[in-house]
Amino acid sequence: MLILSAIVSGLSLGSMYGLIALGYHVTYTVSHSVNFAQGSSVMLGAVLGYTLWVTLGLPLPVAVLLALILCGLSGLVVERALVRPFVSKGSSAWLMATVAGGIVLDNAVMFTFGKEPRSLPSVLAQKPVDLFGAGVYPLQLVIPVVGIAIALGLHLLLRKTSAGKALLAVVQNPTAASLMGIDVQRAVALAFAASSVLAGIAGLLIAPLLSVSSDMGLMFGIKAFAVAILGGMGSASGIMLAGFAYGLVEALITSALGSSYTQILVFLAVIAALALVPDGLFGRAAVKKV
Amino acid sequence: MPISRSAPRLPRLARQIGGAVAALSLAMVLTAPARAQETIKVGLVAALSGQSAKSGEAITRGLQVAIDQINATGGVLGKKFELVRRDDESNPAKGVLAARELVQKEKVVAFFGGIDTPVSLAIVPFANSSKVPFLAVWAAGTAITRNGAEENYVFRVSAVDELVDEAMIDFAVKTHATKKPGLMLINNPWGESNEAGLKKAAGAKGLPVAGAEKFDNADVDMVPQLTRLKEAGADTIFLVANVQPAAQVVKSLDRMGWNVPVVSHWGPAGGRFTELGGPSAEKVDMVQTYSFSGKLSPKGETVLAALKARYPEIKTLADVTPAVGIANAYDAMNLLALAIAKAGTTDGPALRKAFYEIGPYVGLIKTYDKPFTLGNNDALGKGDYIFTHFKGAEIVPVGN
Numbered sequence: 187m188l189i190l191s192a193i194v195s196g197l198s199l200g201s202m203y204g205l206i207a208l209g210y211h212v213t214y215t216v217s218h219s220v221n222f223a224q225g226s227s228v229m230l231g232a233v234l235g236y237t238l239w240v241t242l243g244l245p246l247p248v249a250v251l252l253a254l255i256l257c258g259l260s261g262l263v264v265e266r267a268l269v270r271p272f273v274s275k276g277s278s279a280w281l282m283a284t285v286a287g288g289i290v291l292d293n294a295v296m297f298t299f300g301k302e303p304r305s306l307p308s309v310l311a312q313k314p315v316d317l318f319g320a321g322v323y324p325l326q327l328v329i330p331v332v333g334i335a336i337a338l339g340l341h342l343l344l345r346k347t348s349a350g351k352a353l354l355a356v357v358q359n360p361t362a363a364s365l366m367g368i369d370v371q372r373a374v375a376l377a378f379a380a381s382s383v384l385a386g387i388a389g390l391l392i393a394p395l396l397s398v399s400s401d402m403g404l405m406f407g408i409k410a411f412a413v414a415i416l417g418g419m420g421s422a423s424g425i426m427l428a429g430f431a432y433g434l435v436e437a438l439i440t441s442a443l444g445s446s447y448t449q450i451l452v453f454l455a456v457i458a459a460l461a462l463v464p465d466g467l468f469g470r471a472a473v474k475k476v
Numbered sequence: 477m478p479i480s481r482s483a484p485r486l487p488r489l490a491r492q493i494g495g496a497v498a499a500l501s502l503a504m505v506l507t508a509p510a511r512a513q514e515t516i517k518v519g520l521v522a523a524l525s526g527q528s529a530k531s532g533e534a535i536t537r538g539l540q541v542a543i544d545q546i547n548a549t550g551g552v553l554g555k556k557f558e559l560v561r562r563d564d565e566s567n568p569a570k571g572v573l574a575a576r577e578l579v580q581k582e583k584v585v586a587f588f589g590g591i592d593t594p595v596s597l598a599i600v601p602f603a604n605s606s607k608v609p610f611l612a613v614w615a616a617g618t619a620i621t622r623n624g625a626e627e628n629y630v631f632r633v634s635a636v637d638e639l640v641d642e643a644m645i646d647f648a649v650k651t652h653a654t655k656k657p658g659l660m661l662i663n664n665p666w667g668e669s670n671e672a673g674l675k676k677a678a679g680a681k682g683l684p685v686a687g688a689e690k691f692d693n694a695d696v697d698m699v700p701q702l703t704r705l706k707e708a709g710a711d712t713i714f715l716v717a718n719v720q721p722a723a724q725v726v727k728s729l730d731r732m733g734w735n736v737p738v739v740s741h742w743g744p745a746g747g748r749f750t751e752l753g754g755p756s757a758e759k760v761d762m763v764q765t766y767s768f769s770g771k772l773s774p775k776g777e778t779v780l781a782a783l784k785a786r787y788p789e790i791k792t793l794a795d796v797t798p799a800v801g802i803a804n805a806y807d808a809m810n811l812l813a814l815a816i817a818k819a820g821t822t823d824g825p826a827l828r829k830a831f832y833e834i835g836p837y838v839g840l841i842k843t844y845d846k847p848f849t850l851g852n853n854d855a856l857g858k859g860d861y862i863f864t865h866f867k868g869a870e871i872v873p874v875g876n
Contacts, residue, residue: 191699191700191703191732192699192700192703195697195699195700198697199696199697202696301526302530302747302748303719303720303747303748303752304748304751304752305723305748305751305752312754314730314731314733316733320699320731320732321730321731321732321733322731323731392696395696395727396694396696396724397720397723397752399720401694402694404694405692405694406694437697437700440700440701441700441703441704444687444689444690444701444704445663445689445690445691445700445701446663446690
């Protein structure tokens, strides 16, 4: 009973981490840079969803669509203002710039949305269903399905379509890619938009399980980054698997030893795993095929 | 030659600033004594912005309504009260600065504190050394009033953590026939101090504790922790957390299908607990010192009417939630006025002595008689706490 409920809740939490981590994967694959404020994009998705649907009373599909479009636009802004100016000069300052951008966004939301946490209602998170003796909300089963579907979609998009192959070419050799007629800057910008949209989807899905507030994304962002590294930055399916593994280990440690040690042990496990397999559990060493 | 051109400007600017400062100080020197004759100033250092802004607003309302009533009957020592507020932003360093400014510049005769125990604890040494009474009306940290000072200038009209823990255990044993408490605590100093208090209180009753589990503010899933407590045989959950994580505990219990009594410290009262936690949040019993719901005393009716008259935004009883801040502040302000009347002066040391001589006073929370005694600067005891629960957005006493 104890183990079983830990497995169920671990897997559903893990799929959330995986879904957010896919956002890191997308930009890394195309540009070798990431938006470290991915957690803030998760929050943005949830806050926009709440504001458009609950506060402004828009129909749910419209609110979701609009929230995701705005998330995508925020991704474009991040790329244009916080990443491109530094990457174009060969600087790694985008790293700090995106972290700072996240802090600015969190605080801006705190002032406009308020600091009181609100609840995003969902019919999928009201009545728990019985799964092997452990209760879960239907939404907790929807999240892994969405996560796996998106991971699969990304994999197919990048490996099987010509547009995807073009994107991969960008990261291999931006100069050559642009000589071949690929608009490198546009590809990178699109990747950041997609990354923020993925985070927004995760935020909208997670919000009914948690609550909507300006600081909800921080821990998710950090854990998801650990998951992305663990899974191997370049592998969408690896990241989803790493997400499940992370959630599972977290829940099992909590149920075996109590929660006081969870964060210490999980992050130690992440460090140990990376020491053993530096490219992630499912990643490949970066080989430049030129 | 930009340097030589700008050089002469600097002294002029400095002169201007200096002149302005001098004029300002002169104005303050001239006006301060004149105003002090008209009113007795009392201060408030509380969170007026940020996450806990609602608490500072509640305290303000309680103080202001009490001050209005006292002033309407002529004030004390022939003078009227005036409230001076400062925002501590829930930050201990800012709280101490604000307290210093209130005492040294505004010359308040006494000042009140806010919701945050760390801020109040930081102010305590300053209050004792400056010999100006500091009245805690929300923060429950045990050491605020039990601070070990020889001459203690800190008084409290609020709950005390250590006594709350005893009251929670007593209530659970009486209401739910608790035999094995399971503790669910927020992972911070507040949770820790209550872990010690609850274990002590349970031990005193001979109850074995099933376990003490921790969680963080942003945790989504407390099923593993709760499952551990369930397997260890816990028959009542004791909850110490603010509204958001407390709501997650309730949701996790729902998912487990575990229908267990939950007895909670007053954290969930500070926010939209039923919105965040769902219908099961109504089953959680919470400590409070006061509730405006149900049958009110004549005093309660008067204060509620005065609140509604002064603050038109109060429309329903859900708008005077949580009532603790309002009620504690209201009673504390009245006790302060009685102490000043008794002392016949606003001089700190005399005022401190007068606090111990306050006679009977029919307050909002209870009828006080000798509320403070040497060695006990807490006006409220274990018997003065009430247990409440949410009903929609309103907080009502248990049994309603």
